[in-house]
Amino acid sequence: MDVTKFSEAQSRAAGVVLKNTYWPCGGYFNLNSARRFMLQMLKYVQPSGSLLDLGCSKAIPYRAFVESCDMKWFGADLFDPDDIPSPNYRQSAESSIPFDDERFDMIMSFHVIEHFTHPEAMFAEINRCLKPGGIIGGACAFHEFEHVSFFHLTNRGIESILERHGFELLSMSPSDHSGWMMEGQRFFGGTGSIMRRSTKELLRTTIICNLNWVPFLFCNVCEFLRRNMSLFKRQYTPYQDAATIYFYARKR
Numbered sequence: 001m002d003v004t005k006f007s008e009a010q011s012r013a014a015g016v017v018l019k020n021t022y023w024p025c026g027g028y029f030n031l032n033s034a035r036r037f038m039l040q041m042l043k044y045v046q047p048s049g050s051l052l053d054l055g056c057s058k059a060i061p062y063r064a065f066v067e068s069c070d071m072k073w074f075g076a077d078l079f080d081p082d083d084i085p086s087p088n089y090r091q092s093a094e095s096s097i098p099f100d101d102e103r104f105d106m107i108m109s110f111h112v113i114e115h116f117t118h119p120e121a122m123f124a125e126i127n128r129c130l131k132p133g134g135i136i137g138g139a140c141a142f143h144e145f146e147h148v149s150f151f152h153l154t155n156r157g158i159e160s161i162l163e164r165h166g167f168e169l170l171s172m173s174p175s176d177h178s179g180w181m182m183e184g185q186r187f188f189g190g191t192g193s194i195m196r197r198s199t200k201e202l203l204r205t206t207i208i209c210n211l212n213w214v215p216f217l218f219c220n221v222c223e224f225l226r227r228n229m230s231l232f233k234r235q236y237t238p239y240q241d242a243a244t245i246y247f248y249a250r251k252r
Contacts (some may be wrong), residue, residue: 012065013038023194024210028219028227029185033175034111035244037139038065040110040171044135044248045069049105052076052129053099054110056085062110071106074099095121099129106135111244113140115147123165130251136167137248143179144240146187154238158247167249177223182243184219185212224239 017035025031045051047070053062054073068075075084076092076099092100095118108125116122126136141152153161155172162169193202194209224230239245 002190004020008068009042009065009176010039012068016065022218024185024213027217029181029216029220033173033177033244033246034139040248041137042069044106044137045071046105048072050074050103051083051106051108051197052097052099053102053226054092054107054126056084056089057114058087059086062108066108069136072079074104081216094118097122097123097125097129101228102134102136103129105131106137109138111139111141113138114144114152115151119151119153120159120164123161127165127167127251132251133161134251135170136251139188139244139246142245144182144243144244153245155242155245158245162247162249164183168252170248170250172245172247173236175244177244178241179214179243181219181223184215187212187215201210223244
């Protein structure tokens with residue numbers, strides 16, 4: 001990839017992360033790991049190749065990033081095609097992907113895997129739809145709150161399901177922040193989003209978001225001690241309570 005395209009991809013990745021940043025954000029709670037995961041995709045892109053954005057959502061937040069990487073975007077999700085007017089979008093089922101065998105060079109699932117109701121069937125479908133040697137990239141919730149999600153996988157769970165469905169693991173990394181940080185951030189029931197639908201909603205969510213600083217700062221202190229004090233550091237491994245786990249794998 002040339003320098004201009006690489007710079008554009010970096011900008012697009014930063015833009016997606018910025019749009020999804022929760023409030024408060026800082027200290028040990030950040031989304032730098034999500035940005036690194038996106039940029040790692042640049043190692044595997046096939047210029048002019050095809051990429052399936054599995055679980056693309058109605059907003060399609062990753063399309064511009066994918067296209068900035070010189071790949072043709074395709075999307076699949078549970079929504080009706082009328083909700084996503086794109087000729088490259090198809091409505092998927094709970095356990096199948098509506099594309100032909102060996103159709104894609106890459107399949108990316110950005111923070112969607114925990115929403116698969118039949119993960120074994122979906123990983124089999126991902127294998128079917130990838131070309132030989134094709135790449136799957138995924139971000140899967142582990143130690144996060146339930147958020148209309150079904151299966152939160154550990155690092156061992158991800159390794160085993162990839163192995164069962166014919167993939168070679170290329171890389172795996174935990175999010176910078178733990179689930180403990182997300183629990184602190186959402187202590188008062190907020191998601192960190194300020195709503196502007198009405199004056200009442202604006203006032204309510206602004207108060208909640210600022211109240212979140214209280215447990216959030218407490219959690220940051222605890223996280224700092226756990227990661228930096230020798231008494232606790234020796235026993236701490238990031239995978240044990242990572243909020244999200246990121247991985248790339250190749251179809252054998």
